[in-house]
Amino acid sequence: MKQVLxxxxxxxxxxxxxxxxxxxxxxxxxxxxxxxxxxxxxxxLGVQGIETLSGGFVGQQVDSVVSDLDFSAVKTGMLANSExxxxxxxxxxxxxxxxxxxxxxxxxxxxxxxLAKEAINYLKEDLIPLAxxxxxxxxxxxxxxxxxxxxxxxxxxxxxxxxxxxAQYVLVKGGHQKQKVARDLLYDGVxxxxxxxxxxxxxxxxxxxxxxxxxxxxxxxxxxxxxxxxKRSKKYITKAIKSGCQVGAGNNPVDHFVSIEE
Ligand SMILES: Nc1ncnc2c1ncn2[C@@H]1O[C@H](COP(=O)(O)OP(=O)(O)O)[C@@H](O)[C@H]1O
Ligand SMILES: Cc1ncc(COP(=O)(O)OP(=O)(O)O)c(N)n1
Numbered sequence: 001m002k003q004v005l006x007x008x009x010x011x012x013x014x015x016x017x018x019x020x021x022x023x024x025x026x027x028x029x030x031x032x033x034x035x036x037x038x039x040x041x042x043x044x045l046g047v048q049g050i051e052t053l054s055g056g057f058v059g060q061q062v063d064s065v066v067s068d069l070d071f072s073a074v075k076t077g078m079l080a081n082s083e084x085x086x087x088x089x090x091x092x093x094x095x096x097x098x099x100x101x102x103x104x105x106x107x108x109x110x111x112x113x114x115l116a117k118e119a120i121n122y123l124k125e126d127l128i129p130l131a132x133x134x135x136x137x138x139x140x141x142x143x144x145x146x147x148x149x150x151x152x153x154x155x156x157x158x159x160x161x162x163x164x165x166x167a168q169y170v171l172v173k174g175g176h177q178k179q180k181v182a183r184d185l186l187y188d189g190v191x192x193x194x195x196x197x198x199x200x201x202x203x204x205x206x207x208x209x210x211x212x213x214x215x216x217x218x219x220x221x222x223x224x225x226x227x228x229x230x231k232r233s234k235k236y237i238t239k240a241i242k243s244g245c246q247v248g249a250g251n252n253p254v255d256h257f258v259s260i261e262e
């Protein structure tokens with residue numbers, strides 16, 4: 001059985017973070033292990049509190065699992081601060097972890113901050129250059145490229161600028177664009193590859209980014225090339241959003257256990 005590691009924060013409501021990652025990994029019939037960076041008190045309405053673990057303890061968790069299990073891909077989500085980013089980058093290099101998918105989580109859909117502002121440069125300089133693929137949403141892409149959030153800028157331009165940070169591939173997600181299609185753009189430094197689906201009319205998109213990045217990690221672990229890995233993952237997230245999980249009073253999560261087949 002292929003094994004995937006998620007390094008991310010806990011979402012007590014179970015829709016995003018480590019919980020979404022492990023559900024997704026299970027849906028792909030891959031074995032999932034988790035290193036927790038922070039624990040959030042969170043529900044479908046927002047984030048009510050955050051307790052962050054020390055960089056040292058995050059590193060100890062990585063040591064424990066990597067010395068025993070055998071990961072074909074690793075995904076990072078909420079890393080909370082620069083100390084944790086530096087630890088994770090150092091461990092990725094020390095253990096030569098492959099197929100690193102970096103989801104540069106900064107803000108929850110509810111607007112709550114999940115990454116200290118001072119940590120953004122560490123993400124850019126220490127972790128992103130080690131990534132096989134980074135998966136920023138529109139706002140994260142703008143922050144990473146120093147753009148104003150109100151600036152009207154194409155996914156192509158953002159992807160080109162982001163690629164200079166050193167990741168092998170950049171996938172800019174257009175999920176938050178106000179268009180009729182949910183368009184994501186993959187860039188390898190030479191060509192653009194577009195993944196578009198009709199936009200589903202729903203506010204129930206809690207955890208979509210975590211779910212998509214975990215699905216990509218699984219598909220890379222299963223041996224798919226990046227284009228096919230993104231295609232399969234996009235198909236999965238679209239079905240998961242369509243199906244949805246009506247569990248809370250706010251932005252509900254997706255249904256992780258939809259079939260991954262056609
Ligand atoms: N309403 C929607 N309809 C269809 N696909 C969506 C919708 N919202 C998001 N997506 C897709 O979900 C995936 C995650 O994107 P996004 O929600 O932008 O990430 P994040 O959770 O990091 O903000 C992307 O493939 C995006 O296109
Ligand atoms: C613990 C934790 N990690 C990440 C997120 C953000 O999840 P994401 O899939 O990027 O998007 P939303 O859930 O905010 O739509 C989170 N909320 N909690």
